[in-house]
Amino acid sequence: MELRDIGGALWRQKLLVVLILALTGAAVTAGLMAAPRVYTSTATVAATAAPESTTSSEDLNDLRGTLGEIANSRAVLEDVRARLDVDRSLEQLRSSISGMWVDGTILVQITVEDQDPESAAKIANIVADVLPLHDPSNGAFLFSTSNPAQPPATYSSPNLLLGIGVGALLAVILAVAAALLRDRRSRNVDGPEVIAEVAVAPVLAQVAAPRDPTTLPALYPGTSAAAVFRQLRIALEAEASTDPVSRVVVTGVTSADVNVWLGANLAISLANVGRKVLLVDGRMGERHGKPIVGGPDTAGLYDVLTGADLDSALSPGPVGQLTVLPSGSWGGEPTETLIETRFAATMDQMAARFDVVVVLAPPLDVCDDARVMAMGGSMLLAVPEGAVSADQLRTHAERVRTVGVRLLGIVLVTRRAERVPG
Numbered sequence: 001m002e003l004r005d006i007g008g009a010l011w012r013q014k015l016l017v018v019l020i021l022a023l024t025g026a027a028v029t030a031g032l033m034a035a036p037r038v039y040t041s042t043a044t045v046a047a048t049a050a051p052e053s054t055t056s057s058e059d060l061n062d063l064r065g066t067l068g069e070i071a072n073s074r075a076v077l078e079d080v081r082a083r084l085d086v087d088r089s090l091e092q093l094r095s096s097i098s099g100m101w102v103d104g105t106i107l108v109q110i111t112v113e114d115q116d117p118e119s120a121a122k123i124a125n126i127v128a129d130v131l132p133l134h135d136p137s138n139g140a141f142l143f144s145t146s147n148p149a150q151p152p153a154t155y156s157s158p159n160l161l162l163g164i165g166v167g168a169l170l171a172v173i174l175a176v177a178a179a180l181l182r183d184r185r186s187r188n189v190d191g192p193e194v195i196a197e198v199a200v201a202p203v204l205a206q207v208a209a210p211r212d213p214t215t216l217p218a219l220y221p222g223t224s225a226a227a228v229f230r231q232l233r234i235a236l237e238a239e240a241s242t243d244p245v246s247r248v249v250v251t252g253v254t255s256a257d258v259n260v261w262l263g264a265n266l267a268i269s270l271a272n273v274g275r276k277v278l279l280v281d282g283r284m285g286e287r288h289g290k291p292i293v294g295g296p297d298t299a300g301l302y303d304v305l306t307g308a309d310l311d312s313a314l315s316p317g318p319v320g321q322l323t324v325l326p327s328g329s330w331g332g333e334p335t336e337t338l339i340e341t342r343f344a345a346t347m348d349q350m351a352a353r354f355d356v357v358v359v360l361a362p363p364l365d366v367c368d369d370a371r372v373m374a375m376g377g378s379m380l381l382a383v384p385e386g387a388v389s390a391d392q393l394r395t396h397a398e399r400v401r402t403v404g405v406r407l408l409g410i411v412l413v414t415r416r417a418e419r420v421p422g
Contacts, residue, residue, distance in 0.1 A: 006176065013179035020175040028167030038157035041120035043110045043128040044102075044147035053140040063137045064101040067108045070134055071099025071127055079130040086119050096120075097127055107146065117151040124149035189393055190386040192412055198390045199381070199397040204235040204409035209384070213257040218268035219318060229269040232411065236266070236380065239408050246351045247377030248408065249282075251361040251370035252384070253396050258413050259382040260360050266380070267358040271322035278354040279317060281327040282361045282373055284335040300328020301346075305338040310349055323354070339372050347377070364396045374405040384413045 010017055047064050049055070055063070070076055077093045088096075096113045110127045114120035125148055132143040189195050192203040207228050210217075217225030236248070250263030260283075267279040284302045299313035304325070315324045350357045359377075361370035370379065379400055383393065400407055 006180065009179050010176065013182050016182060017175040017179050020178055021171050024167065024171035024174060028163065028171075032158050032160065032163050035158045036115055037155040038113050038115060039117040039120045039152045039154075040111060040113050040156040041117070041124045041149040041152055042112075042147075043121075043124040043145060043149035045108045045110065045128045045131060046106050046144045046146040047108055047137075047141040048106055048144070050140055050142050053137075055137065055140045060137070060140060061101070063140065064106065064108055066136045067131060068099035068101045070136065071108075071110055071131060072097040073134070076127065076130055076134055079133065080123065080126050083126050083130070084123065086116075086122075088119075088123070093123070097123065099127070099131075110149070112149070113156070117153075117155075121149040121151040189383070189388060189390050194390070195383055195393065195410055195412060198393050199383075199407070199410055201381070201397065201407045202235075202239065202409045203412050204239065204380075205232040206412045206414055207232070207262065209258060209413050209415060210261055213261040215261070216265055216268060216318065218265040218272070221272060226269070229265045232266060233269040233273070236408060240378070243406075245378040245406070245408070246355070247347060247357045247359065247374075248380055249359045249361050249370055249374035249377060249405075250380045250382070251374075252363040252382040253365060253388050253393060254384055255363050255366055256384065258384060259363065262382050262411055262413070263358050263360045263380075267322060267356075268317070268319055270356055270358070271317065271319050274321060276321050276323075276353075276355040277317075278314075278323050278325060278350050278357045280325045280350070280357060280359045282339075282359045282369065284327045284338075285330050298326065300326040302328035302330055302333075302335070302338070304328070304346055305342045306331065306333060310346070325350075336367070336369070336372075339369055343373055344376060364400075365392075371400055371403050371405060374400070375403050378406040378408045380408050380411060382411045382413055385415050 045067075047060075047067060049057075049060055053060075072094045074090065077090050077097070080093060080097075081088060081090060098111050099108060100111075101108050108131070110124050110131070112120045112124040112127070114123060125145070128145045128148070132141075135141060135143070189198055192206065196203045205228065217223065218229040220226050221230075248266075250259050250266065252259035260281075264279060267277050271277045280301060282301060284300075298315050299308045301313065304310050304313050310325075313325055313328065315326065316322075317324045347357065359373050361373050364370055364381075381396075381400075388396075397407060
């Protein structure tokens with residue numbers, strides 16, 4: 001993802017970004033205010049070599065390091081606790097006291113952290129006084145407190161600058177992540193790469209939306225409009241080359257006639273190369289738009305599903321090798337029941353007589369007819385550019401696959417209107 005894509009998502013989701021920044025800032029502020037204040041005070045003990053000492057400088061430095069290490073030993077802590085006028089357990093003292101030799105010097109630093117600044121300084125000075133009593137050098141050192149501990153003016157923890165910095169970084173990360181996630185889930189998809197990724201299916205072609213969805217540009221081989229459907233046919237056949245299909249249900253994800261126009265032109269393109277094709281209008285009922293009209297007094301799919309002979313419902317198409325089965329005259333019987341109980345058997349009849357059956361199905365956002373019709377076959381999905389969100393497209397694709405339908409691919413219908421050949 002490029003930087004401009006991230007910037008665009010942040011701008012589109014700016015209210016969410018501001019809300020997350022504000023909430024995270026408030027949470028960090030509350031956390032810093034509620035965190036206990038810890039004060040740090042340091043006393044410095046000078047461990048000078050005694051005049052009569054014969055210990056080497058290297059050994060003396062090792063002993064100074066040992067002094068730092070025993071600053072929170074049990075023996076030292078017991079002596080410190082005995083001199084304190086405030087209540088601190090040995091474990092509290094052990095966790096609050098630390099000592100270290102300042103490399104290259106004669107100094108040993110005693111550092112104490114406590115929630116009371118006066119107590120922090122007092123404990124550090126008591127450790128500095130007690131430490132010579134536990135001298136591991138057997139008199140090799142002369143001790144003096146070179147820098148007594150003073151009560152600190154301000155607390156050392158929490159570190160406001162660090163806390164604010166970490167909080168700001170966390171707020172930015174959360175805001176960017178939330179904006180990208182919401183933008184990805186809610187923004188309408190409008191590019192072949194994004195659509196292919198969301199639907200987990202290849203984009204076989206990009207087809208410009210027609211000004212008039214009743215036109216059939218595939219009837220004019222050699223034109224640029226017909227070439228689009230030739231390319232779609234080739235891509236479709238290539239996708240099905242390893243597992244040939246005899247039934248392709250063409251539907252869309254939105255209520256529009258574009259999938260009907262797409263399916264009809266695909267059927268013509270298949271017939272133009274000698275394939276014996278049956279175009280079935282599966283949009284039975286009054287709610288699915290204007291049906292494809294067959295010959296005079298010709299029955300249709302509805303009639304076949306209710307018992308009519310298939311031959312009586314077939315009409316010749318506009319090109320050779322293409323036969324049309326219109327939707328028929330709806331008689332009021334529930335089409336959902338007919339499709340679920342009788343459509344598969346009718347498809348078996350059609351598959352025995354035709355190379356390819358192209359079914360025009362209602363859009364997926366209208367009903368489940370397309371999913372049921374495609375069971376045992378394949379589906380070609382028309383997706384208008386910028387008309388459906390990533391979440392909606394992903395849901396449609398997943399629901400199609402849950403019934404065992406093979407999603408052959410996507411046809412991206414762009415916003416630019418297609419020219420109709422004269």
